[in-house]
Amino acid sequence: MDPDGSVQDPEDKEYSSVCVGREDDIKKSERMTAVVHDREVVIFYHRGEYHAMDIRCYHSGGPLHLGEIEDFDGRPCIVCPWHKFKITLATGEGLYQSKNPKDPSAKPKWCSKGIKQRIHRVTVDNGNIYVTLSKEPFKCDSDFYATGDFKVIRSSF
Ligand code: FES
Numbered sequence: 004m005d006p007d008g009s010v011q012d013p014e015d016k017e018y019s020s021v022c023v024g025r026e027d028d029i030k031k032s033e034r035m036t037a038v039v040h041d042r043e044v045v046i047f048y049h050r051g052e053y054h055a056m057d058i059r060c061y062h063s064g065g066p067l068h069l070g071e072i073e074d075f076d077g078r079p080c081i082v083c084p085w086h087k088f089k090i091t092l093a094t095g096e097g098l099y100q101s102k103n104p105k106d107p108s109a110k111p112k113w114c115s116k117g118i119k120q121r122i123h124r125v126t127v128d129n130g131n132i133y134v135t136l137s138k139e140p141f142k143c144d145s146d147f148y149a150t151g152d153f154k155v156i157r158s159s160f
Pocket residue numbers: 060061062063064065083084085086087088
């Protein structure tokens with residue numbers, strides 16, 4: 004609480020970038036985890052690009068750093084090891100397959116549920132990897148497991 008009695012809205016917080024490791028290391032391991040401003044994230048290195056997102060799956064808090072990366076509809080996704088939800092690395096969208104009930108023989112189509120997993124920015128400077136937390140002012144489903152009462156760092160995995 005501020006001296007004037009106001010409470011700062013966490014959404015307004017300015018986040019500085021935080022160094023989470025060395026480029027050489029993540030290029031070997033292809034993923035790493037880090038705590039950035041009290042928020043646990045996973046960073047993937049996939050096909051020459053870096054992606055960071057909340058570590059706990061938006062569905063029920065599964066450990067995304069233990070999932071496999073696969074392409075769906077040409078989009079690289081992390082597959083949550085708990086219930087196999089697919090989340091795009093680039094945008095945090097949840098993907099699902101839709102079937103046309105009027106045409107059961109038609110091939111199922113991949114559709115997006117919208118952004119479900121909060122994506123954070125990754126930058127590289129002088130061989131160091133930095134993560135800057137997203138300040139996007141929308142309510143993202145993965146916030147539920149990244150903040151508040153349901154936030155559990157590491158000990159739950
Ligand atoms: Fe990730 Fe259910 S917790 S799919």
